[in-house]
Amino acid sequence: MPQPEPRDPSRVARQAQMRDQNLGVALRGIVDAAQPPSRAQLAASEGLARATVSGLVDHLIEARLVRELEPTQTQRAGRPAVPLAPARGTVAGIGMEVNVDYLGVRALDLAGDVLAEHVELDDLRGAEPAVVLDRLAALVAPVLDGLRGGGVRVAGTALALPGLVDRVTGPLRVAPNLGWRDVDVVGALSALTGFPPRVANEANLAARAEAHARRGSPSFAYVSGEVGIGGAIVLDGEIFPGRHGWSGEIGHIVVDAFRGPRASDGSLEALAGQDAMLRAAGLPPTARLDALLDALSADDPRATAAVAQAARALGVALASVANVVDVGEVVLGGTFGQLFEHVHDEVAARLDELVIFAPWSPLEVSPARAGQYPAMTGGALAALNTVLTDPAEWLRTHETP
Amino acid sequence: MPQPEPRDPSRVARQAQMRDQNLGVALRGIVDAAQPPSRAQLAASEGLARATVSGLVDHLIEARLVRELEPTQTQRAGRPAVPLAPARGTVAGIGMEVNVDYLGVRALDLAGDVLAEHVELDDLRGAEPAVVLDRLAALVAPVLDGLRGGGVRVAGTALALPGLVDRVTGPLRVAPNLGWRDVDVVGALSALTGFPPRVANEANLAARAEAHARRGSPSFAYVSGEVGIGGAIVLDGEIFPGRHGWSGEIGHIVVDAFRGPRASDGSLEALAGQDAMLRAAGLPPTARLDALLDALSADDPRATAAVAQAARALGVALASVANVVDVGEVVLGGTFGQLFEHVHDEVAARLDELVIFAPWSPLEVSPARAGQYPAMTGGALAALNTVLTDPAEWLRTHETP
């Protein structure tokens, strides 16, 4: 039989999808708006008829995804507009993170408010995956119970890991700094929480939180230096996932191909990772970043030189990223966020020097502003994003009448 | 007045757009299909009702974008299917290219057939932009006249340039190897041909041709070594443009940040560009690539060493690209396509060594197969793509009843 060619799920337009699509447009318009918009404003900004928007909004309110605010006291003639805002405490996205020095959970609602949060600090290098995931599950379970008990629907969960995660098939491939390799994280956590989490790279989720913190669809390269150096690319507010979710591995960019016998000796992580910086600064490998910061404020010459060297490598690597993906801004998070004032000038100088389009579109370098544990926030946002992308579909699968 | 917030032209679904959208889906299905599909096959593969597809196809045939083939002699029961194929010689995309050693035009129709082609070989380094563009216009004008005289509608024109082109605002920013800077190419050519061309980077358009040559939405990094080293990223068959169309500048990746006083001394182009390879091989700077190939076949040690060194740099740079954008294949075009057998092993080895996901998803290295002057083909395809993307819109603006 001549198979009719299994083409991709092409975006044909059916009228059934039209409603769903516009429901998503309306919800996004309300959630992303700087000011709570009225139905009429929404109609104008999205180019839909007011009647259409009214219907959509009614549906969203009934589903408890949107709420009406009190009409504001305006000094204008005419019936006052009813401002619309994302509902609070009706849907939660759960962000989880296992990292080298801590593990934790954070729950956000559509309004961006933190509904629950727990973090445990601990050195997890070399810890057994099963044990760690048990601890995580123990941390998450009461949060889920608490939310559900309060009538909050859980949109989904997402787990941030400092390593290579296959976003389609699930397993953690490798997390060098945890010492994990080929761990079936999804399977283990599903068994523990009864919920298959989305898994993603820590830097990618942190970048998502960063994009959220800077409204208005920014484009930037994000650097997340914890112990290793991770990164992510954000384009028009969307994180760029690559085929498998393996994009943005900035730490593995080689900036000095001829340094050692193995080209990887010249990778950014080898030259500017936390261990490399501490070593170059003459600090013990067990030292923490604070020690380096102290040495810097004391004008210790070795520390200064170590950070300068790392900044050069970082700037060169980020210039390569900018040349390849055409991003105009660089956001430094994690370690480099804390070192921001000490690395900014060098990074900016290398970008100016090396990025071919710099003369026409100068690059900006800025520190991360997504707060603490951005990957947990990003994970929660990723979970909520499934609701925003297709609220109708989500309601169909999650409504429990 | 409280402006209703000028949001992006969001993809709201109206029913008027539904038809246009599906018209595009149908046309793409016919053009991209490996075998000419029937209406029924198209309906099945796209998930549309047969009645709907029939209507769409009728429209496309009337617009002379699609033609019906003779029913094939099948030994099956039932009414024979009418195969559908892109129309020939009814619409043309024009690809133009100005490069260091030549300039030319190529016209393709929807079936991918070459309707016209002219290439002039010449050394254009340092040539005056106005003069060169005049020559190009003189080359293009008869092609356009010939096509229009034959009743062929021109879908658009696209010009490939070996430099940085702003895809939104138009002007060529800089083409180092031509010695051009801030040239208003669009303005000049509009005046000459009465047609504003789309302008794009040579490597990006060549990569588009390459993606077309490999059906089935491949993802790869494309390297276009001519005199300089350009590149492009292709994801799921789509070229990745970046914000301004400035993506893929692989030649400016720095692989040896500490080689010289300026970090750019360690860029891929400085280490593996044609000039660098010739110099390292002990050949005069005026030599052509053929001389290097001859020296290689004669086992000249300097040439071998020069190419090995370049291949290492290339491999390292491409590994960085793969780590950042998560592509699984590397396509070598231009100079490196010709040197393919001499660089393949080293490039593949560096990718294996450096790309973090290589153990789970090995990278492939292959030579370009888009034929000669791929950027001209890619330009023509880019022009035709405006028709494929939204045939209804294109017909509205281009029908001359």
Add this chain to the structure above:
DNA sequence: CGGTTTAGTTTGCCGGATGAATTTATCTCG
């Protein structure tokens, strides 16, 4: 030559967006 099978067309239906008319709620001015 009647039955079967597959391709393509016709037809009535239905969901959903739309614009105009209507209702609601406020402000302003005489």
Add this chain to the structure above:
DNA sequence: CGAGATAAATTCATCCGGCAAACTAAACCG
């Protein structure tokens, strides 16, 4: 204070386009 004026939201008839089912067309088979 009441009659416009003004703007937001809702109601309603209309229309567009995809859809399923029925129907026609063109082959094959026994």
